[in-house]
Amino acid sequence: MSVRVKLLSILPKLMILGMKNFGNLLAEFPEAKTRSSILRLYDSSGNQIAFWLGFEGDKPIVKEVDPGKPPYATTEISMHIDVFIKVLKGKMDFRATYLYDLIDIKSNDGLPVSYHMLLWSAYFDRLLEVLK
Amino acid sequence: MRNIIPVLVTSGKGGTGKTTTSINIAMNLAERGIKVSLLDADLLAPNTHLFLDVNKEKLREAGKMLIPLKVGEHLEFMGLGVFIPRGVGVALNYEKTADFITTLLRFVKWSGDYLIIDAPPAAIDVNVKLFKELRGRARAVIVGEPHPFAIEDNLRILDLLRFFDIEVRALVLNKYNMYQEELARQVIDEYEVHAKRYGFKIVKIPWDPELQVKTKPELFDEVVEVVVG
Numbered sequence: 001m002s003v004r005v006k007l008l009s010i011l012p013k014l015m016i017l018g019m020k021n022f023g024n025l026l027a028e029f030p031e032a033k034t035r036s037s038i039l040r041l042y043d044s045s046g047n048q049i050a051f052w053l054g055f056e057g058d059k060p061i062v063k064e065v066d067p068g069k070p071p072y073a074t075t076e077i078s079m080h081i082d083v084f085i086k087v088l089k090g091k092m093d094f095r096a097t098y099l100y101d102l103i104d105i106k107s108n109d110g111l112p113v114s115y116h117m118l119l120w121s122a123y124f125d126r127l128l129e130v131l132k
Numbered sequence: 133m134r135n136i137i138p139v140l141v142t143s144g145k146g147g148t149g150k151t152t153t154s155i156n157i158a159m160n161l162a163e164r165g166i167k168v169s170l171l172d173a174d175l176l177a178p179n180t181h182l183f184l185d186v187n188k189e190k191l192r193e194a195g196k197m198l199i200p201l202k203v204g205e206h207l208e209f210m211g212l213g214v215f216i217p218r219g220v221g222v223a224l225n226y227e228k229t230a231d232f233i234t235t236l237l238r239f240v241k242w243s244g245d246y247l248i249i250d251a252p253p254a255a256i257d258v259n260v261k262l263f264k265e266l267r268g269r270a271r272a273v274i275v276g277e278p279h280p281f282a283i284e285d286n287l288r289i290l291d292l293l294r295f296f297d298i299e300v301r302a303l304v305l306n307k308y309n310m311y312q313e314e315l316a317r318q319v320i321d322e323y324e325v326h327a328k329r330y331g332f333k334i335v336k337i338p339w340d341p342e343l344q345v346k347t348k349p350e351l352f353d354e355v356v357e358v359v360v361g
Contacts, residue, residue: 029193096220098228111196114232115239118198118215122191 015039015053015062015127029119033058035109036073037120038065041081074109075116087124088131094124136169138247138270139359140262140298144285146253148275149306150174152343153352154250155183157273160349160356161246162206169200169244171236172211173262174252175222175229181214183347191215197241210240211250230261237265246360255288263296271359274332275304276323278316283323290326300332302358307339333358 036054050067053060065071083102086092097103098117105113105120141154154170161168172180184203192199200208212232216222224232249270252258263270272293276282286303293300303323308316320334327334335354342348 031193031196093217093220095216099216099220099223101223101225112231112235112239114228114235115198118191118235119193121215125190 011041011049011051011062015051029122035075035119038070038073038076040067040070040076040078041084042078043081072108074107074111075120076106076108077103077116077120079103088128090128090131094121136242136244136247138249138266139301140249140251140266140270140272140293141275142251142259142272142289142293143253143275144255144287144289145276145282146177148253148277148282149304149337149343150253150275151177151180151183151250153273153275153304153306153337153355154248155180156343156347156349156352157356157359158207158248159347160352161248161360162204163349164356165206166246166360167206167244168208169242169247170203170207170209170211171240171242171247171249172209172213173233173236173249175212175224175232175258176252178211178213178216178222180211180250181209184209186214194241197239198235200240200242208242208244210236210242212236226257226261229258233258233262233265237262254285255292259289259292263292263298266296266298268297270298272298272300273302273304273355273359274300275306278305278308278311278319278323280315280319283319286323287326290330294330300330302333302335302355303327304355305334305336308336310339 033055036052038050038052040048040050042048048067050065050070051062052065052071052073053062055061079097079102083097087094087097105116107113107116141150141157143150158168158170170180172178186201186203186209198210200210201214203209251262274286274289276286290300305320323334337351340348
């Protein structure tokens with residue numbers, strides 16, 4: 001596994017930081033508690049890492065899962081690690097990655113993919129606010 | 133979309149003034165105290181929000197439906213443009229565009245009596261998707277200009293609207309006084325043949341440079357009366 005992917009061991013803490021610091025997240029997105037996501041990152045050598053993001057009650061949970069056999073989630077998102085880093089650094093807007101075809105989003109709950117994309121973009125907006 | 137009446141603002145080609153017409157129809161209705169929803173469905177050039185003070189609004193959701201952005205007492209808005217950073221290329225393929233149209237039509241909690249839809253231009257696949265969604269229950273306003281190319285393009289969009297059983301209420305001849313008088317007269321004569329055959333009204337909107345920077349809902353009284361009547 002590449003060093004870059006290993007560095008992503010901090011990712012669960014990072015993502016959960018965003019979820020905890022949303023403040024009014026559940027007020028603005030009350031359905032968030034009913035949703036879960038698989039975030040899959042890969043590098044150019046074909047290495048993959050995947051995380052499950054969701055809630056247990058009001059408590060946000062992020063855990064690493066087997067990318068080959070991820071548990072069910074209402075949505076799945078995949079992107080190259082370099083794209084993810086650009087988004088976290090604020091060098092590329094999350095919406096732009098979708099418009100430029102740099103990420104794949106899958107919907108497993110019947111909602112349109114673009115609906116999930118807008119929710120994810122709201123998530124990343126807040127995460128970037130925290131990182132600032 | 134409960135009992136909301138969709139009104140498509142469309143055209144046979146780009147750059148005719150669909151966005152201007154959409155916004156002014158919406159504002160005219162709102163000024164009459166009618167609850168109106170405005171949807172920017174032109175995903176090729178989502179610019180409707182530029183005329184509205186919605187740039188600081190954040191996305192919200194209720195019951196697996198997105199909440200439209202409140203613009204005024206009687207007007208609400210939703211469109212992709214407001215959520216995309218300025219200058220980012222909107223390079224959506226058909227699949228993504230169609231998916232966005234589904235989200236914007238079916239998964240937004242519209243509360244207006246009328247849903248004014250700023251549609252993409254031309255008889256293209258995206259409009260087929262949009263017209264299918266609204267088959268048999270929408271009204272339409274075609275926005276054109278009085279010159280020969282425009283009439284050919286507008287006849288194509290008129291055919292498509294009729295195929296999907298969408299009732300064309302008005303043809304807006306935008307900037308009609310900008311064109312050479314005799315040429316415009318010939319084009320208008322031909323439009324009048326189609327207007328008589330298919331039962332829509334031709335409404336002339338004069339060239340007004342202020343419309344590029346501000347709304348003038350009062351110029352669209354005649355269009356609104358045809359749409360609502």
